[in-house]
Amino acid sequence: MLHFNNSTPLTLGVELELMILNRRDYNLTRGSDDLLLLIDRQPHGYDIKPEITQGMIEIGTAIHQGSDTMLQELQGIRTLLVSSAQKLNLGLAGGGSHPFQHWSEQQIYPKERYQLVSELYGYLAKQFTVYGQHIHIGCPDGDSAIRLSHYLARYIPHFIALSASSPFYQGMDTLFQTSRLTSVNAFPLSGCMPCVENWTQFNAYFQHMAGLGIVASMKDFYWDIRPKPEYGTVEIRICDTPLDIVTPTLLAAYAQMLAHRCLEDGWHDIQAAHYHTYNYNRFQACRFGFDGVLVDGAAGQQIGLQEDLLSTLNALQPQARALNCEKELSLLRERALKRQSDSQWLRAIYRASGSLSEVVRRQSEHWMYGSTA
Amino acid sequence: MSQLPWHSLSLNPLAAFGILLTLGVIGGQIANRAGRLPAITGYVLTGLIIGPASLHLLNQELLSAADLFVNLALGLALFESGRRVDLHWLRVERTLLLTTLCYCLAVFAALCALLLQGGLGWQASSMMAALGMATSPIVILEMLRETRAEGQVSERLTTATALSSVLSVIVFAIALSSAHLQNQHSTEDAILSPAWLILGSCLLGLLAGLLAIALNRWLGSQQRQRQTVLLFGLIALLVGLSVMLNVLPSLALLVFGLATRNLRGGHTVSEPGLLSSSHFFFVAFFVAAGAQLAPQALASHWPLALAYLLLRSAIPMLCWWLLAPQNCLSRQRGLWLGLALNPLSGGSAMLLGMSTLALGADASAFSGSMMAVFVISELAGPLLTHLALRRAGDIPSED
Structure with missing residues (x-):
């Protein structure tokens, strides 16, 4: 039986998976242990930990009321x-995938869980050397978490377009704005949560899956959005890690505004029909970013992703005021209007330099020394 | 019938190069499979077996003919080694620079004292001690490629290797000038010679770096293959020019690599890295190096050679052990890093010729002792580096 630890509604936290690179040719390097050892020589109180392969590291923020304090912590x-x-x-x-690393050269981090994942999933575990941002939003109870998970599914393409930063994979331009999600899709328990209506039903589903021996914990679900009962949150796992540290806070602010609207309005329109177009819309966002075309299955309509995002942002003005994140809303609107994405920036560098190594070098300079103004 | 070719069969240089490569690969594979030894040890042993000292399948003339490939291999390794020196990192991590300076100077002083004690003259001792400061870039790079080693020990190892090579050639040049002076060559020779050797080499390397960056830019971003060919060409040209101008090819190439790594626009000069395409030159280099060995030198010089190698192993180990925490390493990993620096520089052989000219009467004792040192080092060095990298945890485990 999963117990949902209730948390303060609309509180925020993010986790960012980062690339560890050598500074010679900017390929991934097995640096997580050395980096963690050096960091832990001094008391810091931050959440910094290893990830599935040794060219990755994960950072997590504490719980925040708003994105401005989160940005300070990230700094x-x-x-x-x-x-x-x-x-x-x-x-x-930052960035959702390393442009030219070869998956077979990655080493699984020597931790029991990762070794088990590697044993079970074989090469998929090494191919999972991709980098995402996870956003946690606090929920008052399990039922709200289920409602919020379904509500946010409608907006997943927006998060994909806003965070897309993995146009290159294994040395090639994929033509996608984000290629990272293809690696996630390969896992059998990826995709979206089943159409359960409340925490009791969710628990029954989990018990059933556990009874069949398919899962042992919530960590075994690689869903785009999932409740996280031990934290008392809903976790959005769809975003690429952005190239800077400001964008993660904007994405968190967007999630917070949407969650505010969902919980305040008492939204409860949970239907399987909403998921009929889920994968198609997700693909459109991954492939075309702001230029994608979304299908509203229930209304039988198509709408451009950029237009849909802009109209959603416009409608969130009251929530922005209530949460004191009007600046974040305005920045998000500006990006949507300009169709400004990290993937475009990376492609522009590649066009100018012809070098993926140079692309990663600029990526790294941007994350390490970029302005946060 | 007496005109048939096999009646007067003798190897030409191309066939000799083919033999170097073919037998080298076989030897490397046998060493890997049968003895779990590094392939480099197999290449060197192959050379030793087929060289003038043993089966005499390759004679000195044929080995000289293969010099083109050997020098190119050395050039590629030195260039790549120079590219591993990141001046930005050294500015942040000054301890690395200081540790390298510290152990190199300590090795120099200790070896000088040992060799003087062993009966060699001051000039021969200082030159031999200068050669002892340097770790072989080609062995280190090939070992890192073969084992896919990565981590702080490997990172510091490559930088220390390049820096030790630079220090070694500079001290060597100064020792050489002192030898000229002592052997009543003109004062002009004594002053101009090291200045020309050091400054000329640096200038040549720097110019090559600037030229590579400019040509790389001119070729354009989409011409990666042409850029690689260009780089091979420039490295060959630099080796040749260095010989023609009587400067130090090793220093010029190190500076060339260093310049392309650290000057604006040089980052993409070597992409993809040259190492993967240089492998067959490296195999030829190691087999040829093995073939050049004369184990008979051990008979008369082994005590001095052994003491020389023990000192040059122990001092870096001690220095890195002492300064390991300041270098973000555990003491144990510091110790392994010191051991990994063991292989003696392959570029030293190039400098031997210069030394013997300057040394006069001491030349024979100097060459004999150095040969004895090379025999042990060429065989043991790669093994020790392999062991050190494995124990330091930089070699990935087999999945």
């Missing part, structure tokens, strides 16, 4: 990471 974490990485001649970067 603190970045300062600590950068000073340690500099001593070790390592680069750190």
